Amino acid sequence: MDIKKRLRKFREGLIKRNLDAALITKRENYFYMSGFTGTAAHLLITRDNALLITDFRYIEQAEKEAPLYEVVQHQHGTLIATINKLVKKTGINSLGFEESDLTYGKYSEFKEKLDIMDFVPLKGLVEELRVIKDQDELAVLKKAVEIADNAFVHVLNYIKPDIREIEIAAEIEYFMKKSGATGSSFDTIVASGLRSSMPHGVASEKKLRMGDPVTLDYGALYGGYCSDITRTVFLGKPSPELIKIYNIVLKAQLESLEHAHKGRLGKEVDMVAREIILKEGYGEYFGHGLGHGVGLEIHEEPRFSPMGTRLMENGMVVTVEPGIYVSGIGGVRIEDMIVINDTNPIILTKAKKDMIIL
Ligand SMILES: [Mn+2]
Structure with missing residues (x-):
């Protein structure tokens, strides 16, 4: 992890926003900025200092994992007093906080007790850096997809x-853990038969029956990064309508992949799949976006959706996952993870996409 480079870019962001420092509290973000994997930390990053504030349990780990940071210990109940000491020491007047992470309760407490002139909401500074994955991140993501x-x-x-x-x-999750995953990147979806028309039908106690479509949507959490894959397979020969739906979804997936490259807007890529599905008469049954960025979080920027106004850049990692869901009949979704490139994307997911009848 090139923490030095991340700190440099982060500080460019501070200067742009006219801030002396920022307090990073979101777990994915403090990991990204420091390398610290523990579950309790506050980063205080000023234009010249990088401080990691944590408690007794994590001191040794933080010193090991975040060598570019000065590790500061706080006692139980003294977090704000500790931050105030550092604020005084570093002479900062304006401090950004992560508006999407701080609860209202914490915000109120900080606002009241911090000795800071300007306590300013900060939107997506670290998230912006995270949008483009570097080579180290791509290597970890590749492994997460492989699992x-x-x-x-x-x-x-x-x-x-x-x-x-x-x-x-359970079998999927057990296998992934044995393969090195620390867990699942979200609750595993196994939606069979009529349940497959629920795009996010988390696995239930329903038993599989012959003729069922089975949608599997899951991912591995590996080295802090998420993977995300969906396939719909069939137990025994599916109905003609499900075969038709499968082929439309597959066509929409393959064609939108060809348009997922540098210089395209998220909504343009989304539109390729949407138009194919619409033309076949299933427009109203594709009610979600075509894809989303994946990284430390399962859903992050950029988005392939009718509202996606971001321009695709090399090194973005995104899913491409069209689906059709018809209540009373069933659903199909096919999802790959890709890396945006100059022309054709690098398709990380290798699992077979031709119809599988078991
Ligand atoms: Mn997904």
Whole structure:
């Protein structure tokens, strides 16, 4: 992790915003800015200093993981007093805080007790840096995707009549953990039969039956980074309408991939898939965006959606996941993770996309 470079860019952002310093409280962001993996830390980054404030439990770990930071210990109940000492020492007057992370309760307390003139909401400074992934991040993301890919091949052996969705989910998660994942990047979705028309049907106790479509949507959390994959497979021969739906979704997925490159707006890529699905008469059954950025968080910038006004740049990692969901019939979604490139994207997901009938 090139923390030095991240700090340099962060400070450019501070200067642009006319801030002396910022307090970083969101877990993904303090990890990104320092390398610290613990669950309790405040970063105080000024134009000249980088301070990591944590408690007794994490001192040794913080010193090891965040060597570019001066680690400062606070006692129970003395966090604000500790920050005030550092504020005085570093002579800062304006301090940004992460508006999307601080609860109202914490904000009120900070506002009241911090010896700072300007306590200013900061929107997405670290998130902006995180949008473009560097080589180290891409290597970790690639591995996270590979674990999910392998889990897909593995779990196909378990998709049989009478098995419950939760057993399939457990098998996926067990496999991923044995492969090095620290966990799942979100609650595993296994939606079979009519449940597959629920785009986010988390695995239930429903048993699989012949003729069921089975949508699997899950991901590995590996080295702090998330992967995200969806495939819909069929247990026995599906109905003609489901076959038709599958082929439309596949076509929309493949064609939008070709347009997911540098210089395109998020909404332009979304529109490619949307128009294909609309033309086939299923427009109203594709009710979500085409894709989302993935990294330390499962959903982050940029977005492929009708509202996506961001220009695609090399090194962005995004999902491409069109779907059609018809209540009473079922649903299909196909999702890959890609890296934006000059022309064709680098498709990280390798799992087979041709229709699988088990
Ligand atoms: Mn997704």
